[in-house]
Amino acid sequence: MPSETLFGALAPAAADPKFRVRNGRIRQSIMGWTYNPMPVPELARLCREIGLVGMEGVDAQHYPLIRELGMEIALVGSHGFAKGPFNPANREAVVAALRQGIDTAVKFGSKRVITFTGMREPGITDEAGAKYCVETWKEVMPYAEEKGVDLCLEHLNSRDFGHPMKGHPGYFGDDVGLCARLVRQVDSPRMKLLFDFYHVQVMHGDVIRRYRELQSIIGHLHVAGVPGRGELDSTQELNYPAVMRAVADSGYTGFVAQEFLPTWTDRVLALRHAVALCDV
Numbered sequence: 001m002p003s004e005t006l007f008g009a010l011a012p013a014a015a016d017p018k019f020r021v022r023n024g025r026i027r028q029s030i031m032g033w034t035y036n037p038m039p040v041p042e043l044a045r046l047c048r049e050i051g052l053v054g055m056e057g058v059d060a061q062h063y064p065l066i067r068e069l070g071m072e073i074a075l076v077g078s079h080g081f082a083k084g085p086f087n088p089a090n091r092e093a094v095v096a097a098l099r100q101g102i103d104t105a106v107k108f109g110s111k112r113v114i115t116f117t118g119m120r121e122p123g124i125t126d127e128a129g130a131k132y133c134v135e136t137w138k139e140v141m142p143y144a145e146e147k148g149v150d151l152c153l154e155h156l157n158s159r160d161f162g163h164p165m166k167g168h169p170g171y172f173g174d175d176v177g178l179c180a181r182l183v184r185q186v187d188s189p190r191m192k193l194l195f196d197f198y199h200v201q202v203m204h205g206d207v208i209r210r211y212r213e214l215q216s217i218i219g220h221l222h223v224a225g226v227p228g229r230g231e232l233d234s235t236q237e238l239n240y241p242a243v244m245r246a247v248a249d250s251g252y253t254g255f256v257a258q259e260f261l262p263t264w265t266d267r268v269l270a271l272r273h274a275v276a277l278c279d280v
Contacts, residue, residue: 015273021051023279025248029054029074031222031259032062035267044069046268050275054255063108073110074255075194075220076101081156084118085136086129086172094118098140102149112150112220112255114194117173117182129172134185141188152219154194155179157202165261166229167202176200176210183217192219198259201226201238208246215250223278224260231260232274244280 040062054074079097101113158174160167173179195218225236232240264270
């Protein structure tokens with residue numbers, strides 16, 4: 001039996017190399033950037049073969065192929081996490097990017113566009129930055145409501161300094177409670193929270209209870225192993241089968257996107273294993 005390192009560099013013998021989604025209570029997607037440098041068309045065909053029903057986090061040039069393969073665009077990109085509405089100097093660019101994202105979502109039948117607060121910046125207080133965020137999103141909401149597209153605000157952790165995509169030091173929206181308050185202040189049925197179990201665990205813990213408390217405003221979910229953002233394997237502290245049972249039992253019908261950074265030698269097996277753990 002292959003051994004496991006701290007972050008699961010070797011696949012456990014329990015992983016099924018032929019696994020395909022059986023239950024489907026959780027509508028699974030993948031954040032495609034995590035599987036670079038695998039070509040997106042190859043990844044898309046693998047996802048369809050495994051039984052995923054959505055993809056996100058890839059260039060829009062690949063959206064037609066994803067749709068042809070029978071999968072949805074689970075989440076459309078927009079302005080990026082660094083330069084967000086926290087700084088009012090970014091407002092015009094953020095509004096334009098969100099409107100463009102909404103148009104792209106409509107074109108390809110998607111219902112969600114991601115948004116971020118952006119980084120804290122010198123000279124702007126948290127109170128002012130929060131106000132600027134809400135004002136910027138409110139400017140976009142009439143268009144989102146007209147087109148029937150949700151804006152999903154992602155909470156990110158600011159604790160992990162070791163890798164540019166494992167944590168985001170300086171990110172304003174690093175408290176999921178704050179993000180929830182911002183969503184509610186926008187006061188639109190089309191403004192939602194993107195609840196990433198990885199980031200919430202790193203910053204807060206108690207993820208199942210927090211999910212249940214915020215479920216009414218959650219529009220999208222992401223998963224990855226903790227610590228390290230690796231595979232969802234037995235070396236990680238989150239028990240994802242239990243977490244996913246709580247999600248499924250709650251009546252959630254949106255997407256759950258795999259957003260782990262693969263470390264196993266067999267990256268295809270790693271994806272099958274993660275999907276299997278969430279197929280409760």
